[in-house]
Each structure stands twice: as structure tokens, then as C-alpha cells.
Amino acid sequence: MRTQPHRLSRRGLIGSAAALAAAPSLGFADNAAPVPAPAPAAPLLTTPATPNGQPWTREAFQTAMAASGRPVTLTDAQFETIQARKPAAMKAIADYLKMRLGAADPLVLAAFQALPREYYHYIYPEHRSTCGDAYDQPPKPWALGYGSALSDYLGQAYMTQVCKPGPNDVSLEIGTGSGFQSSLLSRIVKAAYSIEIIEPLGNAVHKIFSPLGYDNITTRVGDGxxxxxxxxxxxxxxxxxxxxxxxxxxxxxxLKPGGRMIIPIGQPFKQGQVFYVYSKDENGKIHSRRDMGCFFIPMTGTMMKIPANEAKATPS
Known part of the structure; x- marks a missing residue:
């Protein structure tokens, strides 16, 4: 999975507590500072949802789903109804980023346009697609099973733009979930890595990238x-x-010098979680900013066992 990917460049709730995860609050945290608007970018060519360089048709969707071990059958009318909802979702994303960040980064918008979100809507333990809900408005998280959830698309757009991804970057995601966030990053960055702690989910989602030709994504099961x-x-x-x-x-x-990290911090399943945005300067100093409120399912594993005052960068 190391061949050159097709990337964008500046040139040219459903019965689960997990379904409440990853929903950004509509109010900033008390001491949040507005994020400066991104610098103007050169116009991008229109990028249709054509994974693997092929037209995204009902047949292509069903073929990719079957190749990833998740067969599904749709009629032409059902598929066209899903596609007809995408433009409104794209407008909602652009409007949200403009409201929150002053402008929508064309790279982020083009990456969203390039991804077929319906491909990631799947409840794994039930072997059931929820593709018809991919572009619902208002957007909300959707359960994947195993206590995990697909974050709503406004939250994913916000987190992505705050990190300012570029074509020479290498990204790491903690919590693969549906695979949508790592796929989104992969359309912009050079290489995307992702770790999932839930073994059956991580093993299943590992299979979904190849059918779309997303060959710059590397995943593994483990504790992030x-x-x-x-x-x-x-x-x-x-x-x-x-x-x-x-x-x-x-x-x-x-985190590399010049790197950026966004992480939700707070107690498990409680209100009061907040995004924190960190950056590392060229001298290795970490800078932090408290951002807006959010709600995510908890980080499990080692995080639940080691208090902050005993935390180390490497295992003992």
C-alpha cells in the first residue's frame, strides 16, 4: 500500500450511546479563542466523488461494498436519492466552516466532495448498511457497533481544517472508527496512519480502503x-x-516541529468535554489552546489505567 495515491492539491440516535459521540457543541468554551481564517488558496478543479478514478455509480458502490466484505443491494432510485442529498450537505459543511473559522479551506471541501460518505455508513455486528442516512440534515453521529460511532460530518470537517493538512504532511488518527476521517485526510496528505483499539472493528475497517484505491492509508489494531x-x-x-x-x-x-494536534479532553460520557488544539514550534515547545465544547465516546485501554501524574511517553 505504498504506491502514489490520487490526492488533492492546491494546484490544479440509533439505539446506542455511541451514536451521541463526536457531536461538536454549538457554543464555544468559555475561554475559547477564535481560530484565524485560513490563508486564501488557489482555486481547485471540481473533484467529483470518483474513488479509484472511476465514476461513482450504483454498480461501483455495490462492487466496492462487496469487495470490502459488506455486500449491499440498492436500486437506481435509492442510489440517486442518496447522491441528490450530497450537495446540501456540502453547502452545510462550507457554511459551518465559514461560521466557525472565517472561511472554508478548499482542500477540505474538495476532500469531502471526493469521498462517498455512504460507503462508510455501516453497522458491523448487524452486517447492515445505513447508507441512506449518509447526508442527513441536521447531521448527527451514527453507531457502527462495538460501542463506536461515525462522527457527524460537521465535526469531522472542523477537526480536519483546524489541523491545516497539506500535501506533504503525514497524519495519525487515534480511533479509526468508520475509516472516514483517515480517508478524508488521505485525499490531502502524503500518508495517513490510523489506530483502532476495538479489534473486530479495526480488522473489518482495514478492508475498506483498497476497493476505493486509497493506498496511502495504513491502519492497525492497538492502543493509541x-x-x-x-x-x-x-x-x-x-x-x-x-x-x-x-x-x-x-x-x-x-508530533513534528510545526505539527498540529486536536484532541477532545474530558470525563467519559459526561458533559464538559472540550477540544484542545496543540502545536509544536520549531524549538520543540508545545503551545495549547482551549477550543469549543464537544462530546465523544471515551478513549479506553491505557488511558483508563494511568492517571495524568503518572503518564509517560513510553511504556515502563
């Missing part, structure tokens, strides 16, 4: 608390998609 230390050069972007009680030291250690 210690990040991905084998990636010796570190990461330009780290996105944590589960609520941590504190930011794991290993993630700071693996």
Missing part, C-alpha cells in the same frame, strides 16, 4: 495511547477521535 512510535519521523498532524482524560505524552513526543 502510545501513538505509533515505529514511525520514526513523527507526524505533522494528529487527530484524536475519542475523549481522553488528558493528552497522552507519547503524542506530543511524536
Amino acid at each position: 495511547y502510545y501513538g505509533w512510535p515505529e514511525q520514526k519521523d513523527g507526524f505533522d498532524i494528529i487527530i484524536v477521535t475519542c475523549a481522553a482524560q488528558y493528552a497522552p505524552p507519547a503524542l506530543f513526543a511524536q
